[in-house]
Amino acid sequence: MSKRAVKIEAASRxxxxxxxxxxxxxxxxxxxxxxxxxxxxxALEELGLETRSDRLGNLIATLPGAANAPSVMLFTHMDQxxxxxxxxxxxxxxxxERLGGVPERALPSQEVLICVAEGRDRxxxxxxxxxxxxxxxxxxxxxxxxxxxxxxxxxxxxxxxxAGVDIGLPVVYRPHAIALSESRIAGTSVDDxxxxxVIVEAARLLVKSKQRPTVHFVxxxxxxxxxxxxLTAAQILSPDIAIQLDLLLAxxxxxxxxxxxxxxxxxxxxxxxxxxxxxxxxxxxPHPALVSLFDGTAKRLGANLQRSAHTGxxxxxxxxxxxxxxxxSIDLGFPMRYSHSSLEVCDLDDLEELTRLLVEGIAxxxxxxxxxxxxxx
Numbered sequence: 001m002s003k004r005a006v007k008i009e010a011a012s013r014x015x016x017x018x019x020x021x022x023x024x025x026x027x028x029x030x031x032x033x034x035x036x037x038x039x040x041x042x043a044l045e046e047l048g049l050e051t052r053s054d055r056l057g058n059l060i061a062t063l064p065g066a067a068n069a070p071s072v073m074l075f076t077h078m079d080q081x082x083x084x085x086x087x088x089x090x091x092x093x094x095x096x097e098r099l100g101g102v103p104e105r106a107l108p109s110q111e112v113l114i115c116v117a118e119g120r121d122r123x124x125x126x127x128x129x130x131x132x133x134x135x136x137x138x139x140x141x142x143x144x145x146x147x148x149x150x151x152x153x154x155x156x157x158x159x160x161x162x163a164g165v166d167i168g169l170p171v172v173y174r175p176h177a178i179a180l181s182e183s184r185i186a187g188t189s190v191d192d193x194x195x196x197x198v199i200v201e202a203a204r205l206l207v208k209s210k211q212r213p214t215v216h217f218v219x220x221x222x223x224x225x226x227x228x229x230x231l232t233a234a235q236i237l238s239p240d241i242a243i244q245l246d247l248l249l250a251x252x253x254x255x256x257x258x259x260x261x262x263x264x265x266x267x268x269x270x271x272x273x274x275x276x277x278x279x280x281x282x283x284x285x286p287h288p289a290l291v292s293l294f295d296g297t298a299k300r301l302g303a304n305l306q307r308s309a310h311t312g313x314x315x316x317x318x319x320x321x322x323x324x325x326x327x328x329s330i331d332l333g334f335p336m337r338y339s340h341s342s343l344e345v346c347d348l349d350d351l352e353e354l355t356r357l358l359v360e361g362i363a364x365x366x367x368x369x370x371x372x373x374x375x376x377x
Contacts (some may be wrong), residue, residue, distance in 0.1 A: 012123075013202075016197050016351050018184060019043070023078075023193035024177045027115050029170035030079040030099055033057055035118065036196075037078065040219050045201050047207055049217070058217040058233040058305050063206060069213035070240035071280065073327070074202065074358070075230055076195030077223030077316065080188070081340060082172035085114070085143075087376035088165065092154030094124065098145050100224035105142040110342050111174035112150060116164035124152030125172060128374070145150050150354040172343040175267035178328035183265065183348045189305075190344035192223070193247035195336055198355050205359045213241075213365045223316050227280075230316040234323040238299055238369060243358070244317035247307045247336035247346075260308055260314035264335045265347040267304035268354035270294055274318075275311045282318040286329035289369070294332065297361040306335070328371050332358070 028036035037059050041051050049061040059078070081100025088094055094114070098104075108128035113121050127149055129138070150171070154160040177187035194221055203217050216237045234242065248269040251260040262269050264328030270291070275283035298305035321329035334354050337345040 004167045010254065012201060012355065013285050013348060013352055016201050016355070017062065017185070019197035019200055020194055020351070021177045023196055024187050024189050025175045027113055027121070027170070027172045027175055028189075028297065029082045029084075029172050030222045031285055032115065033079050033172040033184045033221050037219065038068050040078065040196060041365055042199065044217065047204055047205065050209070054232050054236060056229055056232045057221040058229060058339070060218045060233055060237070061203070063212070063215045063217070065201065065212040065214040066367055069365055070328075070369055070371060071214040071216065071237070072241045072362055072365060073216045073234060073237055073239035073320070074199060074243045074362065075220055075233070075320075076199055076217035077192050077221070077229065078219040078223050079224050079229070080172055080191070081224040083112070085165065085167055085169045085171060086104065087167070088157045088160050090157050091323075092152075092156050092158065092160050093127075094150040094152060095151060096145070102112065102146050102239060102328055103144065103340055106341050107145060108143065109156045112171050114150070114152060114165055115170045115172065116166055120164055122152050122163060122165060123152040123208070127151050145321060178343070180345065184345060184349065186343050186345045188342055188344070190336055191247045191339060192245070194247070194336070194346050194351055198334070198351055198358070199243060201355050202358045202362075206362065209359070209363045211366065213220060215362060220316060223238070227314065227321050231319050231323065234320045234327065238324055239327055241365070242317060242320045242327045243290070243362070244320070244329065244331050245354070246315045246317050246333045246337060248306075248332060248333040249310060249313065249339060250335040250337045253337060260310060262308050262335050264308050264345065265349055266335065268304055268350055269306035269333055269335055271308045271310075271333070273309040274331060275312045276314040277311065280314065283314045284317045284329060284331055285319060286330035287371070288373060289328055289371050290330035292376055293364070294361050296329070297357055301356060301360055303357060305357065308336050327373055361376045
């Protein structure tokens with residue numbers, strides 16, 4: 001490897017790290033993604049890309065490419081899970097409604113941010129009953145979120161209202177990022193600000209590529225709410241191919257080994273099967289052309305592409321794949337530990353390799369790229 005190549009990779013890594021940390025520190029609950037969208041809009045425009053938004057709030061930028069090649073929608077979601085203010089008690093304590101798959105057992109003692117407006121947000125904490133007053137039965141009980149409350153320092157409902165806190169306001173885990181090592185980052189909303197960072201860096205590299213299909217970069221809204229935010233963008237763009245980026249469950253911790261063989265730091269991952277049956281009844285089985293594409297790309301790069309098959313989680317590709325006559329879809333991603341908690345963990349090495357895989361794979365989609373399933377099955 002040349003010294004120049006090493007310098008380029010080092011620069012890419014630093015950009016990815018900055019993008020990731022910056023994005024993790026911006027609150028953006030589902031349906032309230034404006035601050036994240038404006039940051040990403042600026043980042044894309046710095047690359048010379050024009051952006052637009054649909055009425056739902058999805059951010060879209062299109063990079064033209066070979067006219068006869070299948071068009072690609074490369075997308076991820078920019079929202080995060082959290083809460084919505086449900087009630088303000090007379091004594092100033094705040095009750096919330098859960099938005100998204102928030103784990104109730106991990107909520108007491110968490111710091112939160114009540115998103116009033118930029119410069120006016122209020123920090124609070126989810127109260128945890130004093131240990132000295134906790135009965136033996138209570139010590140082993142998960143308190144339902146409906147019974148929890150937030151202490152934001154207010155002494156009355158009127159004081160909270162005067163500070164701008166009201167019914168319907170978004171509340172998220174207090175944004176922060178922690179470097180666990182040179183490559184591992186912990187903190188809020190790694191899901192899916194890591195995916196956002198990768199797409200921005202991939203866009204930077206694809207802009208410079210002489211061979212590429214038309215690529216639509218989409219940062220979707222409301223994935224944590226109902227998994228359908230990306231649908232409006234797909235309906236507008238009518239892509240031939242949809243490549244979705246999100247976490248893939250790392251299974252290298254003591255409690256997760258039985259779930260699969262995805263290792264943090266082991267490289268990007270490809271989902272071969274996802275399904276969610278608790279009321280959702282959906283999932284994604286990837287198009288064989290894309291499995292073949294990224295398998296082959298990883299081999300050419302000498303990269304390790306991990307494989308995942310799991311139930312209990314899904315992405316908005318489950319719905320995007322059903323647009324029009326059908327969109328050839330695949331879920332790619334990065335291993336992540338502790339999903340939906342206030343401290344998720346990812347590895348920059350995986351994000352770098354995922355970016356390389358995407359750029360090389362997408363750039364190789366030319367006019368002769370077949371999406372006929374009979375060519376693969």
